[in-house]
Amino acid sequence: MKTTNPQHRLLALLSIPAFLFLVIPTAIVVPVALNDSRYITFPPEGISFAAVAGFFADRAWTSALTASLQSAAIAVVIGVLLGATAAIGLHGRKFPGQPAVVGLILAPMIVPTVVLALAFYQFFISIGMVGSIVPIGLAHAVIATPYVYLTTRASLAGLNPALVRSAQSLGAGPLSVLRHVYLPIILPGLISGALFAFSVSIDETVMSLFMQSPGATTLPVKMFTDIQFNLTPKIAVSSALLVSVATIGLLLQVLFVLKRRSSTRMLPLAVSAQT
């Protein structure tokens, strides 16, 4: 619909500030990190990797990076295992109580993160599980699992349950069905879900903040703590790292979306992960 009447020009004109508003903050992050200055400024005064070197020489920041990657690994592994098995188990089945099961699986997405953070904080203290990255990883797994469930379910939508039944009637055992019928079909959904789980965990701040301890301080928590005092180049480097990860995640996601249109529906999902 290409027309050049005044209303469309008005829309185009209005949309420029809207798109700039959306893009500029993300776009400045990497240049700010590579700024050749002791202060945080934009536009940068020159290109330098001094801040990046400073970041990787600082134990506090590198251990935060390690903690983030550890919690993300826990969240991805648990999320993929639980989300995928749940999606397969529920595929093509109707039983009394099924809506309640689906509701329970999705519920972690709608509970505000701060509420979950408080609940986990209390819970892990009460069972004496504090001071490591494990409870943070487990908490991330709780909110990451529904995403994997949804992306896997989306990729299963095209699978006719009759296919499973015919494989079984031809003598395929449960593992063989899983391997040869389900796995090829859910693989894109699984990868997409794993990316979601990784991104949910790597960006999650509130739960990690409540459960932080020396040695279990994630990158966003370190950023959150430092940002309240000063905008430092190391925060900028950390932001640039996370933006790069997000860009790679988005590119991979787009690749899979282009391959399988079904996962487009999943994109505007991260309700609980964002605040």
Add this chain to the structure above:
Amino acid sequence: MSNATLERTRPRGRGAPPSADAPRRRRSGWWLLLAPILAFDVVLFLTPLGKLVGASFADNAYQRVLEDPLVVRALVNTLTISLASTVVTVVLGYIIAMVLWRAGTVTRVILFAVVLLPFWTGILVKNFAWAVLLQDNGMVNAFLQGIGLTGAPIPLLHNRFAVIVGMVHCLLPYAVFPIFSSLASIDDRLGLAARSLGAREGAVFRRITLPLSMPGISAAGLLVFIISTGFFITPVVMGGPGDMMIANQIDYYARQLTDFSGAAALAVILTVMVSILVAVYQRVLKAGGQHEDN
């Protein structure tokens, strides 16, 4: 988000067939696949939440927190900041969704990526970027001084304006998608028919596009408002002491006052508020016949 709407998007399977040739293991084993997630959610989701609800009934906590003027202030802040952010987000989201709707295929893919990149970026990164832009010697102040709007830097950071800017930036994608999908479901021929009958573009928008995209607008508004009410990071990073929201108050009770029952009571209040809104949201989705944003 909504079970009901999610359910409608998937084909109705017939369930495990109770046919005569079905071997026993085919029917009995599948629930084993659900056992891990159910066990996990019961232990690590329902139990902590249950304990939280339990803790909230101790020490007269509800009465205590609701009599705290700081809490009342935080509740009022939450409502006003969320409402303001929602209005701005829906207006900007509508403009962006209109552009996406009008764009050709290639432009649309590029613009979708533009909308999605901030969506995939963590909230702290976005708020940090805004802090850099809005600080006294930041780009926005430089621009305002450059065009002569102001002589000296004006304080743009650590106030309510900054909180709303930061929140809107995080919330925009959530508004764009529902609005875009309701725009995309409008029959193009309606506009063509109206134009062929002499309607101007303004009239087409007012009398066709806008009313038919109303379900998308209300879904977007509700979703954005729901997410807004839980914001925690942005008020701390971008706001001043007077801009704290309910989530910050929960944190304050839990980690500063170490008053668990008070924090738990606040958390329950927030969850109940959000749950009611989610229920309304599902109604709206159902009424609008939308499946897209789950």
